[in-house]
Amino acid sequence: MRPPLEDFAEYCVSQGIDAVDELTDDDLRDYGLELRTEYIDNEIAGSTANTYFRYIRAFLSFCVRDGKLDTNPADTEAAEEFLPEDTPTRDTQFWTPEQRKQLIAYADERISMAREETISVSLERAYRDRTIVVLLAELGLRGAECFRDPNDNHRDGLTWGDVDLEHGRLEVFGKSRKYETVGLTEAAHGALARLERIQEPPISEWPLFPTGHTASKYQAVEDATGDRPATGTDIDAVCREKQVAPPSITKEAGRQILKQLTHEAGIELEGDADYLQPHGARRALGAELYKKGHSELAQSALRHSSIETTHEAYSDIKAEDVAESIDEVRE
Known part of the structure; x- marks a missing residue:
């Protein structure tokens, strides 16, 4: 139970909740929505989300028995609404x-086509989209760690201030709701270095993956300066001149980019998914390491809080390995 209970405790701290007697069923409903978001992002199964919530409900029941709570705020229909x-x-x-x-x-x-102007995509955007693919495939990042979440004020998307090319590392706001360090593989380092040369970010707050939504850029300038640029203004130039960072693309926009690239690349898929989802890259990285016997490396690469979490995530691979070992022994 420890990892999900620790995650819940960290979530409570992030929401300014310092003691169990401050919890309400609204707080538990909001946390249920957090679990639902992880489910939508393919980070956990629906059954796992409900299991984690049951752990929290059991802990709060203990708090009731121990006299720290009058009633259990997780034991209501309202609390379970978004699970x-x-x-x-x-x-x-x-x-x-x-x-x-x-x-x-x-x-x-696609970068070559953008350079030759045979597609209606800017060179900067082509490099941006390629970097998204490489970071997901190479580092196993979560979509919520890369892109902006409109429902979470702490998740504004990766910025150049999060990148340290000299030391080959990246800081992400992880699932733990703390900043976590991710080492850059050679391919990830190269992709970021090329994106930086093309993008030339004027300030460290500049997002790696800026939105292409013009209205959002206008709003960012107005919020920062108090003045709204005239319609028809080169808003990108204004952002650079006034050193106003445009918003990062959202998680949904990130999914749409992957959907577009998957279809344009003509990639064949199995099952119900109609595109290569962000979390599929993360699970693939972990599975590749785990299957080759590097379970602790998989734990480190995926930043799991415990090796048990890694074993649970790849229990199917572990079962296959056990079956193969039995066959080898019997031979």
Whole structure:
């Protein structure tokens, strides 16, 4: 129970809740929505979300018995309102090595087409989209760690201030709701270095993946300066001149980019998914490391709080390994 209870405690601290007797069923409903978001992002199954919530409800029941609470705020219909359906299994997508290579190869080709102006995509955007693919595939980042979440004020998307190319590392606001350090692989380092040369960010707050939504840029300038630029202004130039960072793309926009690239690359998919989802890259990285016997490396790469979490995530691979070992012994 420890990892999900620690996650809940950290969530409470982030919301300014310092003691269990401050909790209400609204707080538990909001946390249920957090779990639902992880389910939507393919980070956990519906059954896992409900199991975690049951752990929290059991802990709060103990607090009632121990006299620290009058009633259990998790034991109400309102508290469970946003929990996903408690399904025992759910198809989980993995990017296959072939799919990963095909997607990166197309992202490379798209840069060439943008440079030759044979597609209506700017060179900067083509580099931006390629970097998204590479960071997901190479580092196993979560979509919520890369992109802006309109429902979470702490998740504004990655900025250049989070990147340290000299030391080869990246700071992300992790699932733990703390900043976590991620080492850059050679491919990830190269992708970021090229994006920086093309983008030339004027300030450290500049997002790695800025939005292309013009109205959002106008609003950012108005919020920062108090003046709204005239319609028809080169808003990108204004942002640079006044050193106003445009918003990062949202998680949904990130998914739409991957959907577009998947379809344009002609990648064949299995199951119900109609595109290569962000979390599929993360699970694929962990599965590749885990299957080769590097479970602790998988734990570190995915930044799991415990090795038990890693074993649980790849229990199917562990079962296959056990079966193969039995066959080998009997031979």
